[in-house]
Amino acid sequence: MVGCEGVFGMVIVTFIALILSISPCPFQENICVFDSFGNPYFERIDVFFAEVFTDGILFVLTLVGLVTVGLYNLNGVRITKLIDALTRSLLNITKTGIIWILGIIITLIAGDNPDYQIESKDPWVNVIKAAGFSFIIMGTLVYNKFICKKYLEGPVLVATDEVSSPLLRSSQNDEQGSGSSE
Numbered sequence: 001m002v003g004c005e006g007v008f009g010m011v012i013v014t015f016i017a018l019i020l021s022i023s024p025c026p027f028q029e030n031i032c033v034f035d036s037f038g039n040p041y042f043e044r045i046d047v048f049f050a051e052v053f054t055d056g057i058l059f060v061l062t063l064v065g066l067v068t069v070g071l072y073n074l075n076g077v078r079i080t081k082l083i084d085a086l087t088r089s090l091l092n093i094t095k096t097g098i099i100w101i102l103g104i105i106i107t108l109i110a111g112d113n114p115d116y117q118i119e120s121k122d123p124w125v126n127v128i129k130a131a132g133f134s135f136i137i138m139g140t141l142v143y144n145k146f147i148c149k150k151y152l153e154g155p156v157l158v159a160t161d162e163v164s165s166p167l168l169r170s171s172q173n174d175e176q177g178s179g180s181s182e
Helices: 003-023 045-054 057-080 085-110 122-141 166-180
Strands: none
Touching: 003 045, 045 057, 057 085, 122 166
16 A cells, blocks of 8 residues: 555656646745746756755755655554554654654754744744644544543443333333233
8 A cells, every 4th residue: 555655646746746847936036946047947857856966965865865754654564564553643743743843943053044944933833833733643542532532432322121211111011011902
């Protein structure tokens, strides 16, 4: 299933990248990618490969990123087999949280350098993000019935031959009495 997911994702990303490579970018200079003639585009695949293969550090980081994603997916399959899917989804959420926290740390350490401003420094923005992150974790736990299990399950009905309610007993006796006279 992971292989199908990867192929499906690769096809979609390739299709979107090709569309963005021919779409002119009407925004500011720092958002657009420029081709060799200076024309702005949303994305340029040729520029990506030129930058990756001319910058050694970027090439190594790209390879490390690919290997990390591959190992993460293999580890996720193993965790799902050995433990369960809930643990895998919680680890996936935890990974997202760790990346967010590292982004905040890098942003705070970098100071006013605009190249390293990954996350917002506004405390209210980060409080809202933390609340949303907590909401996702709680939703995952509730959905998988890890918490609030007692409240999510319906009442347990036990079928018995005897009727415990006196009202039902009297109606049952009436039915039996009317049924025997026929």
